[in-house]
Amino acid sequence: MLVSIFSAAAFLAILTLILAAALLFAEHRILNYGPCTLDINDGGKTLVVTGGSSLLSSLAEKDVFIPSACGGRGSCAYCKVRVLEGGGVIGPVEESYLSPEDLKNQVRLSCQVKVRQDIRLAIPEELFLAKRFRGFLERKRMLTYDIVELRIVLREPQRIEFAAGQYIQLESEEYAGHDAVMRAYSISSPPSDDGHVEVIIRKIPEGICTTWVFDHLQEGREIFFSGPYGDFQLTETKAPAVFIAGGSGMAPIWSILREMLQRGDKRQAMYFFSGRTKDDLFFTEELFALEKELPDFRYIPCLTREPEDSDWKGERGRIPKVLPRFIADAAGFEAYLCGSTSLIDACVAALKQAGINESNIFYDKFE
Amino acid sequence: METFADLTSLGSVVLIFISAAFTDNILLTRFLGMCSVLGVSKKVDPSMGLGAAVIFVTTCTAGLNHLVHAYLLAPLGLEYLRLITFIVVIAAFVQFVEMVVERVSEGLYNALGIFLPLITVNCAILGVSLFMLGTPYSLLQTLAYGAGAGTGWAFAITVIGGIREKVNEQALPRGLAGPGITLIIIGIMSLAFVGFSGMIRV
Ligand SMILES: Cc1cc2nc3c(=O)[nH]c(=O)nc-3n(C[C@H](O)[C@H](O)[C@H](O)COP(=O)(O)OP(=O)(O)OC[C@H]3O[C@@H](n4cnc5c(N)ncnc54)[C@H](O)[C@@H]3O)c2cc1C
Numbered sequence: 001m002l003v004s005i006f007s008a009a010a011f012l013a014i015l016t017l018i019l020a021a022a023l024l025f026a027e028h029r030i031l032n033y034g035p036c037t038l039d040i041n042d043g044g045k046t047l048v049v050t051g052g053s054s055l056l057s058s059l060a061e062k063d064v065f066i067p068s069a070c071g072g073r074g075s076c077a078y079c080k081v082r083v084l085e086g087g088g089v090i091g092p093v094e095e096s097y098l099s100p101e102d103l104k105n106q107v108r109l110s111c112q113v114k115v116r117q118d119i120r121l122a123i124p125e126e127l128f129l130a131k132r133f134r135g136f137l138e139r140k141r142m143l144t145y146d147i148v149e150l151r152i153v154l155r156e157p158q159r160i161e162f163a164a165g166q167y168i169q170l171e172s173e174e175y176a177g178h179d180a181v182m183r184a185y186s187i188s189s190p191p192s193d194d195g196h197v198e199v200i201i202r203k204i205p206e207g208i209c210t211t212w213v214f215d216h217l218q219e220g221r222e223i224f225f226s227g228p229y230g231d232f233q234l235t236e237t238k239a240p241a242v243f244i245a246g247g248s249g250m251a252p253i254w255s256i257l258r259e260m261l262q263r264g265d266k267r268q269a270m271y272f273f274s275g276r277t278k279d280d281l282f283f284t285e286e287l288f289a290l291e292k293e294l295p296d297f298r299y300i301p302c303l304t305r306e307p308e309d310s311d312w313k314g315e316r317g318r319i320p321k322v323l324p325r326f327i328a329d330a331a332g333f334e335a336y337l338c339g340s341t342s343l344i345d346a347c348v349a350a351l352k353q354a355g356i357n358e359s360n361i362f363y364d365k366f367e
Numbered sequence: 368m369e370t371f372a373d374l375t376s377l378g379s380v381v382l383i384f385i386s387a388a389f390t391d392n393i394l395l396t397r398f399l400g401m402c403s404v405l406g407v408s409k410k411v412d413p414s415m416g417l418g419a420a421v422i423f424v425t426t427c428t429a430g431l432n433h434l435v436h437a438y439l440l441a442p443l444g445l446e447y448l449r450l451i452t453f454i455v456v457i458a459a460f461v462q463f464v465e466m467v468v469e470r471v472s473e474g475l476y477n478a479l480g481i482f483l484p485l486i487t488v489n490c491a492i493l494g495v496s497l498f499m500l501g502t503p504y505s506l507l508q509t510l511a512y513g514a515g516a517g518t519g520w521a522f523a524i525t526v527i528g529g530i531r532e533k534v535n536e537q538a539l540p541r542g543l544a545g546p547g548i549t550l551i552i553i554g555i556m557s558l559a560f561v562g563f564s565g566m567i568r569v
Contacts (some may be wrong), residue, residue, distance in 0.1 A: 011448060012448065012452070019456070021461060023459055026466055027466060030470050031466055091477050092477065
């Protein structure tokens with residue numbers, strides 16, 4: 001009896017080991033594409049990688065970090081790049097994420113393109129500046145009942161160079177049956193504090209990354225992220241600016257405003273912040289203090305659900321309603337919006353009605 | 368088995384192929400490989416793709432497993448391990464084929480790529496490897512049996528795909544759309560296949 005159990009186990013173990021070894025060997029021999037050259041932006045940068053892995057991971061190996069939220073499974077469609085030559089056939093997973101316009105522009109999902117030969121591709125220059133950072137969580141504090149601020153001290157590299165308004169991709173760890181994921185969070189600290197990165201995160205019920213941040217991430221823990229990414233930033237003009245945000249949309253604007261203060265930016269600026277009740281407001285004292293520190297700045301929190309009988313003396317009502325009373329004619333203004341799609345869409349409509357030039361509207365949608 | 372005794376070996380090979388494909392159709396008389404049929408048989412094209420892949424894999428794995436059985440399991444007296452051994456062999460073989468296809472033809476890989484992993488868990492493949500043990504086939508006969516069973520399966524899923532393409536599922540009661548109507552189609556087809564039974568005795 002024991003002997004037969006033992007021989008069965010031994011047989012199966014040996015069989016699977018042999019087959020696994022044979023498969024590994026075959027993979028090494030068959031799927032070995034040798035060194036392949038990645039020519040980025042017409043000779044702007046040339047990388048030699050070992051073929052066989054995805055374009056996304058081959059690039060990451062060489063420290064070119066394409067944003068990706070799903071970790072290369074082909075479900076977030078963030079990792080789009082233009083593949084001009086050598087990308088091979090478009091697979092079924094990829095197909096569903098590529099619009100007709102993408103197809104025309106030779107856009108591909110870099111996580112689904114396998115490096116089998118030399119590839120010519122084009123990626124935005126700014127992605128060369130993105131790096132992967134290792135740091136530690138120095139501080140975690142609640143700003144409101146559902147918004148937390150993380151302050152990360154950088155270890156490797158020790159400094160980050162970014163423009164106020166840009167975002168990072170934070171990597172969550174595996175927990176309770178959830179895979180590690182990457183999610184975008186705008187940097188809320190000013191660029192001058194280049195040894196740290198702060199982010200402001202709002203809790204999403206059942207959200208994979210936010211639940212990790214709120215319930216599992218503790219001060220002192222090691223954190224990884226890549227960045228900076230994005231083109232949401234203040235223009236170089238002198239045009240008056242109107243900022244609009246709700247919830248964690250505060251983050252990039254909080255960075256931009258502090259940057260304006262440090263640079264002595266003199267442009268006129270107004271900041272409409274949307275919340276339901278007073279409990280949704282944060283950085284209120286700091287923002288009202290900025291009214292005195294910046295030459296021409298106004299902070300206008302707008303509450304939609306504040307009880308009638310409370311002591312709130314500020315604006316009540318949605319931003320699209322409040323805004324025209326402050327800006328009757330928006331022509332000549334530049335608008336910077338950040339937050340949920342519904343807030344942004346409603347405010348963009350109101351701004352257009354007030355006569356803003358559409359090309360002067362900039363926004364980061366958080367969904 | 369006495370049926371084969373008086374046949375030349377080539378004749379027996381042809382007969383085995385035909386009987387495996389039609390009289391003993393693995394999908395319509397044994398109801399194996401059902402899950403992939405329910406999943407893939409919406410259209411003819413993917414059905415044929417999957418069918419072709421299945422023919423190839425059943426033929427090869429039947430041969431492989433025949434050898435594994437004859438030269439490993441039987442001499443070692445480990446025949447009771449055949450089920451799990453066959454599963455492992457099939458899985459490894461499919462992985463291997465996937466690699467070769469990926470290297471050799473990217474177009475074929477993209478066409479078959481989604482089907483190959485499906486095949487690993489297709490019980491028709493395992494069924495073929497197990498059923499062939501019921502009769503003392505030679506290697507050649509085993510290959511014929513594998514190819515026949517695969518062809519029968521491919522034939523059945525292609526026909527089902529063709530029928531489902533014609534069926535306007537929108538017009539069906541909601542509970543019947545999808546797997547419901549597919550199972551009914553398969554049921555009616557297997558009734559038709561009862562007509563073949565007994566034509567060839569294997
Ligand atoms: C450029 C950019 C910048 C961003 N900056 C910030 C920031 O500074 N602070 C911040 O808190 N978030 C920011 N986000 C949103 C953030 O990246 C995540 O989408 C969000 O934190 C949810 O991640 P999760 O893993 O917890 O949820 P998931 O597990 O991804 O999602 C769970 C569910 O919540 C829904 N959901 C996802 N995001 C939102 C949302 N924002 N509001 C409502 N429902 C949602 C999803 O559809 C899904 O059904 C930014 C997004 C982008 C694209």
